[in-house]
Amino acid sequence: MSRPYWNETLETLPAGQLRKLESAALQKQMAYVYATSPYYRKKFDSVGLKPADIQCQEDLAKLPFTEKTELAQTQREGELIGPNQCASMEDIIRIVGTGGTSGQPMRLAWTQNDVRGYNEMGARALWAMGCRPSDFVVNCFNYSIYAGGVTDHMAFETLGATVLPYGVGNSRRLLDMKADMKVEKALYSTPSYAIRLASVAEEMGINLRDLNVKKGFFSGEAGMQVPGYRERIENLWGMEAHDLYGMAELGVQSAECEHNTGLHFSGAGEVIAELINPDTEEVIPMEHGQIGELVFTNINREASPLVRMRTHDYVEVYTDPCPCGRTGFRFHTRGRTDDMVVIKGVNIFPMAIQKTLLAMQPRLTGEFQMVLDKAPPIDYLPILKVEVASGQPAAALPQLTEDVALQLYKQLGFSANIEFVKAGEIASEHKTKRVIRNY
Ligand SMILES: [Zn+2]
Numbered sequence: 219m220s221r222p223y224w225n226e227t228l229e230t231l232p233a234g235q236l237r238k239l240e241s242a243a244l245q246k247q248m249a250y251v252y253a254t255s256p257y258y259r260k261k262f263d264s265v266g267l268k269p270a271d272i273q274c275q276e277d278l279a280k281l282p283f284t285e286k287t288e289l290a291q292t293q294r295e296g297e298l299i300g301p302n303q304c305a306s307m308e309d310i311i312r313i314v315g316t317g318g319t320s321g322q323p324m325r326l327a328w329t330q331n332d333v334r335g336y337n338e339m340g341a342r343a344l345w346a347m348g349c350r351p352s353d354f355v356v357n358c359f360n361y362s363i364y365a366g367g368v369t370d371h372m373a374f375e376t377l378g379a380t381v382l383p384y385g386v387g388n389s390r391r392l393l394d395m396k397a398d399m400k401v402e403k404a405l406y407s408t409p410s411y412a413i414r415l416a417s418v419a420e421e422m423g424i425n426l427r428d429l430n431v432k433k434g435f436f437s438g439e440a441g442m443q444v445p446g447y448r449e450r451i452e453n454l455w456g457m458e459a460h461d462l463y464g465m466a467e468l469g470v471q472s473a474e475c476e477h478n479t480g481l482h483f484s485g486a487g488e489v490i491a492e493l494i495n496p497d498t499e500e501v502i503p504m505e506h507g508q509i510g511e512l513v514f515t516n517i518n519r520e521a522s523p524l525v526r527m528r529t530h531d532y533v534e535v536y537t538d539p540c541p542c543g544r545t546g547f548r549f550h551t552r553g554r555t556d557d558m559v560v561i562k563g564v565n566i567f568p569m570a571i572q573k574t575l576l577a578m579q580p581r582l583t584g585e586f587q588m589v590l591d592k593a594p595p596i597d598y599l600p601i602l603k604v605e606v607a608s609g610q611p612a613a614a615l616p617q618l619t620e621d622v623a624l625q626l627y628k629q630l631g632f633s634a635n636i637e638f639v640k641a642g643e644i645a646s647e648h649k650t651k652r653v654i655r656n657y
Contacts, residue, residue, distance in 0.1 A: 222542065224345035224377065225338065228486040229544045236486055236545070241274040243517040244490060248272045250304060251523055257301030258525060275490050278515060279501045284527045286467065290324050299327045305520045315363045316466055326365065326467060327521035333372065335488050335518055336469040340373025342484040343471035346544070347435060347460035349404070351378030358392065358407035358647070359438070361385045365466030366438060370406065373471070379404075386411075386647040389418045396429045404433035409442055409451060409459070410645040413585065416454045417642030420608065427456035437462040438649045440531075440551040441569050446576035447584065463551060465531075468514045468524055472549070479540045480548035490515045491547070492526070493535060496555050504547055506537040511555060530555040532567070557653050560594040561632040568652035574629045575604060581618055583607050585644040589654045599634035602626075608641045 223229045231239075248269035251258040261282050262268065272278060289300040297303075298313070305327070312328040328336070349355070355374050361367030361383060374381045384392060393415065396403065405412060412434060419426050434457045442448050442461035451459045463472045463481045470489045472481040483491060493502040493510040502510040512531050516523040533549040540548060553567030560566070568588070576584035582604060589601035604622060606615070619636050626634055644650060 223544070224342040229342060229346075229482075229484075229546070231486060231545060233545065237275070239487060240490055240517060243487065244275065244278075244515070245269070245273060247515075247517045247519075247523065248525075250520075251302075251525060254304035255302055258304075261525070275492070276501075278490065278492060278526055281526055283499070283513065284524055286324065286527065293325055299325060299522050302522050302524060303327060304523055305329050310521050312368075314365045314369060314466065316365050323363065324467070329520040332469065332519050332521050336369055337373050337376035339469060339484045339488055340370060340464075340471045341377040343462060343464075343473035343482070344373060344377050344379070344435070346475045346482050346484070346542070347462060347473035348433065348458070348476060349374065349377060349379055349435060353379045353404045353433065354382070354401055355379050355404045355406050355435070356382045356384050356392075356396065358384050358386060358405065358411060360647075364438075366406075366464060369466060369469075370437070370464070370471075374406070389415055389647065390422060393419055393422060393424055393429070396431065397424060400430060403429070403431045404435060405431050405455070405457070406435045406437070408438040408646075408649055409436040409447065410439060410585065410650040411647050412436065412451045412455065412459075413583065414642055414645040414647065417608070417645075426454050429455070431455050432457050434459040435462055436460065437464050440553060441572055443550050444569055444573045444576060446579065447572065450576070450579065450584065463531075463549075465514065465529060467527060468516060469519065470514060475540065475542040475544065477541050480534075480536045480550050482540070482542075482544050482548050483546045485514075486546055488516070488518050490517055493533075494528075496528075496530070496532065504535055504537065506535065509534045509552070512549070532558075559588060559590065559599070559653060560596070561599060562597055563595065564631055566630060566632060570630055571602075571626070571652075574625050575622070578622065578625065580607050581610060581614075582622070583641050583645070585641075585650065587644050587650075587652060587654060589656065591656050593655075593657050599632060601637055602634040603637050603639050603644060605641050605644050606638045 252269045292300045309329045310327045314326050316324050359366035371381050448459050461474050470485040472483050492513040493504050496511040502508050512529045514527050515525050532552045532555050536548040553569050558565050575582050585605040587603040622636050
């Protein structure tokens, strides 16, 4: 199949037509959540609105936000799904647990229709990033506590690709198996797992380039657009690496097309996106070059729909035409607002540190972790763990410490206590935590 889109109609729909279609779905969805969830009814009542007051995307700004923490809290108190459950157990067919990037593990529920919607959006994104029915994908996401396991597996199947469910753990066996299967393969994992596998392969005496893994689909972590990161993975594996942004709670996926112009939002007809200023909470127009936090609303979800859910993902938006012809907006993630650390009054995103450290290859791997013992604002970073590339002599470390400190100060304007660790110690099989908060 050589068609350029998974769903040509929705992915290339002119903005005016999409708006009409989405306004109708939004009206229906608002009536649905109001009728089925006392939690959402309370949100409407708190601002004196009825579902009929929400006619189009701009009207959403009148409603309060939904925070993941509110929902996670009720699950900890014993609820299976939480107050945003709108469908009965009779209609719910799947519960998926998420690992919780922000320390908030959550259970999500799905009806048949919700699974259809997720698979549809997933297939759009996967197709955009070059996945085709002839691909053989080894899925290295956790199948038990991470939505990227089962749900993304289903999206690959929907597209028609062949998927091998591997999950996480036992990296050595994975590499052995990949070596055994001579056929051309694709890897689906976090980007940092692809880096971690490089350390394991080195210990095993395996050259990743011999494994015939030609495509890498990466999700779960931001940073693929950091200069040097993608190239490093591509060089290690001899593959083409593609970036995918997924938000399991919403069921929305976004991916880069072959022109690498940012992540194409794949939620047309299923999810409405808004951009807000995370501090003032005011809506920012979704226009080219604008920067803000993404907020999403499901307009076709039944089991546990979300209305104005704050993602805490800080993005830059692009709306100029992409040569591929997709009409929705595109974006690059800059980082998560809850991973942001304020040092000496300056907002530092982990991606900025990553960029600085990646520029110091081959002495460093580029992997790192911040450890905070007290809540920001802070004047310096008490512990910055930094992976040293294998083969660096111990005698070179004092100079390397000085160099890292100098670069961080020069590029980002802050000081840190640097603690070196061995290659492969920080990059994890799952999602690599960039900020550890011990307070
Ligand atoms: Zn494109």
